[in-house]
Amino acid sequence: MSAPAPSPLALAHVDPARVPARQDEVLTDAALAFLAELHHRFTPRRDELLARRAERRAEIARTSTLDFLPETAHIRADDSWRVAEAPAALTDRRVEITGPTDRKMTINALNSGAKVWLADFEDASAPTWENVITGQLNLTDAYERRIDFTDPRSGKSYALKDAAELATVVMRPRGWHLDERHLTVDGKPVPGALVDFGLYFFRNAQRLLDLGKGPYFYLPKTESHLEARLWNDVFVFAQDYVGIPRGTVRATVLIETITAAYEMEEILYELRDHASGLNAGRWDYLFSIVKNFRDGGAKFVLPDRNAVTMTAPFMRAYTELLVRTCHKRGAHAIGGMAAFIPNRRDPEANEKALAKVANDKDREAGDGFDGSWVAHPDLVPIARASFDAVLGDRPNQKERLREDVDVKAAALIAIDSLEAKPTYQGLVDAVQVGIRYIEAWLRGLGAVAIFGLMEDAATAEISRSQIWQWVDAGVVFEEDGHAGEKVTAELVRSVAATALADIRAEAGEEAFAAGRWQQAHDLLLQVALDADYADFLTLPAYAVLEG
The missing domain is CATH 3.20.20.360 (Malate synthase, domain 3)
Incomplete structure (x- = not known):
C-alpha cells in the first residue's frame, strides 16, 4: 500500500475582517x-x-x-x-x-x-x-x-x-x-x-x-x-x-x-x-x-x-x-x-x-x-x-x-574582564527601552526609534535579561547616589512604575490610552522577574499580539 497523503495546511485564527489584501x-x-x-x-x-x-x-x-x-x-x-x-x-x-x-x-x-x-x-x-x-x-x-x-x-x-x-x-x-x-x-x-x-x-x-x-x-x-x-x-x-x-x-x-x-x-x-x-x-x-x-x-x-x-x-x-x-x-x-x-x-x-x-x-x-x-x-x-x-x-x-x-x-566568556559595573541609570534605561519597545511590538512594529537609536527585538531581549540577571545575582550599585542599593524585584517594579508614569505624562492621556502601555509594562515585568525564565520574550508576547 502507498503511504497516506500528508495532512494539508489549514488557515487558522485569521479575523475575516482583517484578511490582508491580496492574500x-x-x-x-x-x-x-x-x-x-x-x-x-x-x-x-x-x-x-x-x-x-x-x-x-x-x-x-x-x-x-x-x-x-x-x-x-x-x-x-x-x-x-x-x-x-x-x-x-x-x-x-x-x-x-x-x-x-x-x-x-x-x-x-x-x-x-x-x-x-x-x-x-x-x-x-x-x-x-x-x-x-x-x-x-x-x-x-x-x-x-x-x-x-x-x-x-x-x-x-x-x-x-x-x-x-x-x-x-x-x-x-x-x-x-x-x-x-x-x-x-x-x-x-x-x-x-x-x-x-x-x-x-x-x-x-x-x-x-x-x-x-x-x-x-x-x-x-x-x-x-x-x-x-x-x-x-x-x-x-x-x-x-x-x-x-x-x-x-x-x-x-x-x-x-x-x-x-x-x-x-x-x-x-x-x-x-x-x-x-x-x-x-x-x-x-x-x-x-x-x-x-x-x-x-x-x-x-x-x-x-x-x-x-x-x-x-x-x-x-x-x-x-x-x-x-x-x-x-x-x-x-x-x-x-x-x-x-x-x-x-x-x-x-x-x-x-x-x-x-x-x-x-x-x-x-x-x-x-x-x-x-x-x-x-x-x-x-x-x-x-x-x-x-x-x-x-x-x-x-x-x-x-x-x-x-x-x-x-x-x-569568549571572559565577562569578568570588564571593569564597568551595573549602574542605577543602566537599570532605568533597560526598563524604559523595554517598555517602549514591547509596546510598539504589540502594535505590530518591530523596528522602533527609541532615544535616537533604531531598536529591534534584540534590544528588548538584552534589556529584560540583564534585569533578570541583576536581580538573581543580587547586584549592588556602587556609584554615587545609589551606592549600596541592591537590585531587587521591588526596586525594578518601582522603576517600572515611574517609567510608565513618565510615558503617560510625555504622551498625554489620549495617546497613552490608545497605546498598549500597561500591557507592555506588565509583560516586561513578567519576562524580567519570573523565576521561570522565558527563552525569548517574543514567545509570551506573540500570545497577546493581535492580528
Missing part, C-alpha cells in the same frame, strides 16, 4: 502544498533541536563553561575544505542596510546605495499576519518593479531607482523557536522559519535567477551546527522541489548566540555548498551570553549594555575569531550594526554620533571584515567610506587570513 496571491494551492511538505519533512527535526537547546542550557547551568566541540575537531583541523564561491551579486558586501519589509522601507532600502538589504521578517518585524503576508507581496512587487509608496502624512512619493543601483536582497526568516499560528497542520502550527523561507523561496527563486541574482538568506538565532545542517537539508529539498540547481541558495549565518560562537567552522562546514558568510550580531550575542550564564554568579554579570562595546576583550575575541574563521574557509565576514538615527535638529550631537559610527566602521574594516550593517540610509556613505579606504577596488578582503588570531575557549 490569495501569496497563499496559492501550490505554495501551501510546498509549505506542507516542508512542515512534514523538517518540523520533527526542528522540535528535536529545540529540545537539545534546553539540554545544552542545563549543562551550561551545571558547569558554567563552554568549549570547542571535541567530536568535531577533525572538521576544524582539516584545512582542505572551503565554502562555495560567492555568486556575483554577493561578492561585494561592503555596506548592508537592515530593516522590515513594509512598503516604504522596501523602496528606501533598495534605493539606499547599500550593496545588500537584509529584508527582515525576524527581529525588525512583529509577526502580525498582515506583516507576514504584505512583506512577501512587497518583495515580489519590488522584483517585478510594480511597487511605489506615497506617505499619507507628507505626501512624498517613493519609487525604485534603476535596477543596476538597487541593493541585493538577503531575506531573514524567523528563528527556529517561533511558530506561525495562522498556518497549522492537524492543529499544530507550522514553524515561522519554514513559512517565511518557504513562501519567499517558492514565489521568488526562479524570478530572482531571471534577474541575475538568487534566493539569498540570513539565518538567525542559530545555536549549533546541527541546526545549520537542518537548514542545509531544507535548502537541498527546496531546490530539488522547484527544479533549480543545488547551490543556488546562499545563506549567511548570524553568529548571535554564544553556543554558535564555539561552532563557527562546523556551521560553515554543514552549509558549505550554500554558505556565503557569517555575521557578528552584537545585541543578540550579549542576550545569549546572559541567557545561558544568567545564574552563573558575579563573574558573568554584564554591566549596562551601552558599556559593553565591541572593544571589550571578550567581544574582540568573538569578532576576531569570526573574521579568522570566515577567511580561512573562503566566506565573507560581516560586521555589526550602526543603529544611530541621524538627528538634524542637534548638529553638534549628530556630528559626535556620526564620528562614533565612522570609528566603529573603521575598526571593522581594519580588522578584516568584508562589510558591515547600518540601520539608516544616511549611514550608508559613512560605512562605505570606511570600507572603501581599506578595500579600494577590491570587492572584499577574504585574502586577509588573520593567521595572527588564536582565540582560546575561555576568552
Whole structure:
C-alpha cells in the first residue's frame, strides 16, 4: 500500500475582517502544498533541536563553561575544505542596510546605495499576519518593479531607482523557536522559519535567477551546527522541489548566540555548498551570553549594555575569531550594526554620533571584515567610506587570513574582564527601552526609534535579561547616589512604575490610552522577574499580539 497523503495546511485564527489584501496571491494551492511538505519533512527535526537547546542550557547551568566541540575537531583541523564561491551579486558586501519589509522601507532600502538589504521578517518585524503576508507581496512587487509608496502624512512619493543601483536582497526568516499560528497542520502550527523561507523561496527563486541574482538568506538565532545542517537539508529539498540547481541558495549565518560562537567552522562546514558568510550580531550575542550564564554568579554579570562595546576583550575575541574563521574557509565576514538615527535638529550631537559610527566602521574594516550593517540610509556613505579606504577596488578582503588570531575557549566568556559595573541609570534605561519597545511590538512594529537609536527585538531581549540577571545575582550599585542599593524585584517594579508614569505624562492621556502601555509594562515585568525564565520574550508576547 502507498503511504497516506500528508495532512494539508489549514488557515487558522485569521479575523475575516482583517484578511490582508491580496492574500490569495501569496497563499496559492501550490505554495501551501510546498509549505506542507516542508512542515512534514523538517518540523520533527526542528522540535528535536529545540529540545537539545534546553539540554545544552542545563549543562551550561551545571558547569558554567563552554568549549570547542571535541567530536568535531577533525572538521576544524582539516584545512582542505572551503565554502562555495560567492555568486556575483554577493561578492561585494561592503555596506548592508537592515530593516522590515513594509512598503516604504522596501523602496528606501533598495534605493539606499547599500550593496545588500537584509529584508527582515525576524527581529525588525512583529509577526502580525498582515506583516507576514504584505512583506512577501512587497518583495515580489519590488522584483517585478510594480511597487511605489506615497506617505499619507507628507505626501512624498517613493519609487525604485534603476535596477543596476538597487541593493541585493538577503531575506531573514524567523528563528527556529517561533511558530506561525495562522498556518497549522492537524492543529499544530507550522514553524515561522519554514513559512517565511518557504513562501519567499517558492514565489521568488526562479524570478530572482531571471534577474541575475538568487534566493539569498540570513539565518538567525542559530545555536549549533546541527541546526545549520537542518537548514542545509531544507535548502537541498527546496531546490530539488522547484527544479533549480543545488547551490543556488546562499545563506549567511548570524553568529548571535554564544553556543554558535564555539561552532563557527562546523556551521560553515554543514552549509558549505550554500554558505556565503557569517555575521557578528552584537545585541543578540550579549542576550545569549546572559541567557545561558544568567545564574552563573558575579563573574558573568554584564554591566549596562551601552558599556559593553565591541572593544571589550571578550567581544574582540568573538569578532576576531569570526573574521579568522570566515577567511580561512573562503566566506565573507560581516560586521555589526550602526543603529544611530541621524538627528538634524542637534548638529553638534549628530556630528559626535556620526564620528562614533565612522570609528566603529573603521575598526571593522581594519580588522578584516568584508562589510558591515547600518540601520539608516544616511549611514550608508559613512560605512562605505570606511570600507572603501581599506578595500579600494577590491570587492572584499577574504585574502586577509588573520593567521595572527588564536582565540582560546575561555576568552569568549571572559565577562569578568570588564571593569564597568551595573549602574542605577543602566537599570532605568533597560526598563524604559523595554517598555517602549514591547509596546510598539504589540502594535505590530518591530523596528522602533527609541532615544535616537533604531531598536529591534534584540534590544528588548538584552534589556529584560540583564534585569533578570541583576536581580538573581543580587547586584549592588556602587556609584554615587545609589551606592549600596541592591537590585531587587521591588526596586525594578518601582522603576517600572515611574517609567510608565513618565510615558503617560510625555504622551498625554489620549495617546497613552490608545497605546498598549500597561500591557507592555506588565509583560516586561513578567519576562524580567519570573523565576521561570522565558527563552525569548517574543514567545509570551506573540500570545497577546493581535492580528
